[in-house]
Amino acid sequence: MIDKATKAAQGVFTWLDSRLHIAELWEHTAGHHIPKKSASWFYVFGSLTLLCLVIQLITGTLLAFAYVPSGAEAYTTLQYLTFEQPLGWILRGIHYWGSNFMVAIMLIHMTQVYLFGAYKYPRELTWVSGVLLLVITLGLAFTGQVMRFDEDAYWGIGIGAAIAGRSPGIGEQVVQLMLGGPIIGAETLSRFFSLHVFILPGSILAVIALHLRLVLSKGINEYPEPGVLVNRETYDAHYANILKKDGMPFAPYGIWKDLVAGGIVLMAIVVCALVLGPKGPFGPPDPTQIDANPRPDFYFMWIFAIAALMPDYMETVALLIGPPIGIALLIILPFINNTGEKHWSRRPVALLAVVSLVLSLGLLTWYGITSPWSPDMTGWRSAITPKQFLEHRSPLELQGAIVIQQKQCRNCHAIDGIGSQRGPDLAAVGTRLTAPQLTRQVIQGGGNMPAYGKNLTPYEIDAVVAYMVSLRPNGVPPARDSTLPAVPPSTRQAEKNQASAEGQHGKEG
Amino acid sequence: MIRSRALPIGLLFAATAILQTACEKRPDGKMHFMGEPNPAAKWKPSEDITDFTALYSQNCIACHGAGKTVAASIAMDNQTYLNLVPADILKNIITNGVKGTRMPGFGEAEGGGLTGRQIEILVNGILAWKKPLDTSAGALPAYAGPLGNAANGQALFSQSFEKDRPPAETYLNPAFLGLVSNQYLRTLVIVGIPELGYPDYHGFIPGRSLTDQEVSDVTAWLVTNRKNEFGEPLAAQPTPVPPASLPAVPPAPNTTDAPKLP
Structure with missing residues (x-):
């Protein structure tokens, strides 16, 4: 009886495999070989970011069943989801904490990739696609904050539009495109909704496909060793030699760490949702509500702090020129520094850059959260x-x-x-x-x-x-x-x- | 075999413990996850706030204290004050403020932002703190009264305060007298600010309580010391006497229902 069932299943699989080439797909993806030392806990953050995205896609789709993306009704549907819809608050909580975890884990992943020199030859495009993923993720985070259409969202859009409006020559047109008019109006939320659920998720899936394709074709970065330098002429042979000598299939030898870490992250997101709950909605998106005290989500707190602390004459420069320069620097990094030492202990400037950046962003985020410059009007x-x-x-x-x-x-x-x-x-x-x-x-x-x-x-x-x-x-x-x-x-x-x-x-x- | 079962059982216990820790009992008597939004915490416009504790904490506590919170002005849970002030005057003070003093009006007409209903809640909540006052040591003077004999007031004033209390002369500071109304001076002499060392009418002079007339005399003496910014004495302004039709102070309510503040 069991033999018959097994044979039937094998027959079905063979039929499917002959058409879909599942075994070949598995062999080239999960079964691809990685250096033995790269099956490390340091290498799980990419998979964890992907897991967070999957959580966001599922919870976001479920939230869209109830959410009405209209300026007149979004706030009411959020209140319905939070206070009345059974388990609606858990869904909102998981979506909110999932986005926080996604941004945080993505930043950890990028830091690890940078410190391990994984952006160097021949993985320049893997890094560049990763930078694009960061930009799209931050776009999703910002538009997601707008979906929580309360006072934070309202003023967040207002500040975003004010920054965009300073673009020399095209400011007015950019604001018009962003808001669907000169001010926040009926079309504004629809535009951000389209961005959040169609354009940006579509873009991120496309870039992820490219990113994973590059990861598979160029291989997982070997665990860096101090003194082992990257040389364009010899690296490919060196990497092939590592795989030949010490390579092993990602599944099952490397994947189990990703699965364990994924389980921990999934639990952490659910526990955060159960214990800390979803964020908001706070006061209604009403500009006449004078006791509003809007704050961005944590990933934009550093921008909030910079905007509050810097002198007036620096605002346009810092807000319009600073971020593009930062992104441009990230994109050109693998083209100006793509050979040589990979290990962080031999790259003091890289280490110092990471420490400075983490301290600066951490301090600015802390300032943003406490915002000591804000008067307490009560x-x-x-x-x-x-x-x-x-x-x-x-x-x-x-x-x-x-x-x-x-x-x-x-x-x-x-x-x-x-x-x-x-x-x-x-x-x-x-x-x-x-x-x-x-x-x-x-x-x-x-x-x-x-x-x-x-x-x-x-x-x-x-x-x-x-x-x-x-x-x-x-x-x-x-x-x-x-x-x-x-x-x-x-x-x-x-x-x-x-x-x-x-x-x-x-x-x- | 035993080892293979230990892991899932351990995980099950850990998950149960986490879930248990993440729960709390809410006023509805049911267990809820701590993250579950409480409908009571749902955002509402400030004019819809009808909880006395919230209203008092947001509007009154900084100047008037209550419970363990001490403040610079007369405490609203001062039992002498609660037994002294008529309810409609309290309501009027909260609604319209007291012109020429630091007490702002909280009514909408004064730009204070509290609705009539919210002011009613505040008045009722404050008066719910009232308990019957022990007046065996001396009858409670009237809330309002005409200014009395300043010379008598001076004589009483010279006896006032014990050694470890603030010096009586500090009352005579022209700036202080210029900042407060006659009624505030009278109320201060009657109820004091005991938590900051300023006695009520029982402790104003050693050995006995002030009578209603003596309170008027002391108030008159304080008022005659009022000067303008150039040090020139000001003519005493008579204290308005409330109309005879003033409603009686409501009886002390059941104190077990009195709202509590931290």
Whole structure:
């Protein structure tokens, strides 16, 4: 009975194979030979990126069953998917975390390829196609952020269009093409939807086909050895020799690590979706919603930080010229440096470039997430003042604390870390500025602070200054006027003793 | 054989443990994954917020504190204040603010952004903190009253405050007096800010509580010390007396339902 079934199955397979050449396809793809040392955990990131793409395609297709790509209905369907559709939130969560993992793993893959010298001869086009995949993936990420059509998406499109609108000569036309009009309107979301579900996925599948074709035809990069140099004349023979001596089929000898890592990534994405959930939707995509606090997803946080931190005159240069130059550098890299040492330990400049880039992007991303330059517009009525900054204050000083709230100083200034970080923390401002200096600063502003002279009465200024002078740690005397003659240390010590006796924060003295 | 079964069983246990850790019990009594969006957290416009704790935390807590949070102005859960202030005056203060002081109006007409319903919720929530006040040491003075005899007030003021309290003279700072209303001074003398060392009418002078008349006298004394920015004394402005038809302070509600703040 079993023999009959086996024979029948073999017959079916043979029939199919004679027409589809499955065995040959397997032999040339999963069965291709790789250097034994390349069956390494460092080489799993390409497969993992592909796995993330497959997850995105499946979850994205399922989400499209419910999502209505219209400016009027997208937000409602997102709310339906998130709060009402059974398991809709898990689907959204997996799609969101899948995109985060895809971008992160792709960047790790590129870093590994760069550090292992895999972009060098004869794999230049493999690298170039990889750079194209990065650009398309970031395009998918941006348009995906727009699909979550909430306040983040709305302002994200607005900022994207504003950047595109600065293109010299063609700015207006680019904005028109992007938005389907001069402003965000009915056609805008349809255009981004087409990009996100048709044009970019189609493009990425085509480039992946090219990328995989190149991986198979030019082979997996050998594990680099210090001192083994790439030479265009000898490399092909050298690689063939490695495969002959030490080669083994990718399946099953190399693929199991990809499968194990794939299982871990799949679990990690699902766990993130279950524990952290999908992102948003936040407030509606409504420009009249003045308390919107839009932020891009993490992969664009560094651009958000650069745009916020750099001076005005640098904006056009940094936003329009910087990214094309960066992409161009990545594309020409294998053509200007495609022989020689592959091992990272013999390529200090390459290592330094990676470390610098990771630190810069990491730091900018952190800045973007915390965005200390953003005022907290509700700080004046919700940012509390710790007790030690109120105890033992005079009625005037307490009124000063109230003026600081009512005049919205707390929208920019924290006290002991509570409140916005835009301006300096006021917790110890009394040790840095004297009463006249504080008065001048409040009245005239300066250093990015507006002048409040016309918005405060003289008594309010008195109260604010009296309170701020009192803001200093216990035992630390108030700031001294630097125009006064210097005093001997003994006098300074007497001042400290007096301040300690008076105390300030908590008045322990 | 045993080894081959151990791996899937171990994985099953690990997966169960992860799933268990990823769950939490929600107010509906059911277990939910932590990542499952809570319908209560669904975005809504600020005018639709009707939760007292959220409204108080977003609008009042920075200046008025409550619970463990201390603030620079009179705490809204100060029991003396809660028993003193009439509900409609509290509502009026929140809605329209107090002109000439730091209290802004939160009503829509004042640009404050709170709807009438939200202000009702705030007033009811604040008054729900009220408990019956022990007045055995001295009757609670009236919320409002005319200015009294400044000379008597000065005599009382000279006795005020114990050694470890803030010096009484700090009340006489012209800038302070120029920033607050007569009513604020009267309320401050009655309810104080005990959490910051400013006593209420029981502790203003040693040994006994201030009477209603004495509160008016002390307020009058403080008001006569008011000066303009050039140090010139200002004429005392009479404190408006609320109309006789003012509704009675509502009785203390069932305190077990009082909303809590951190």
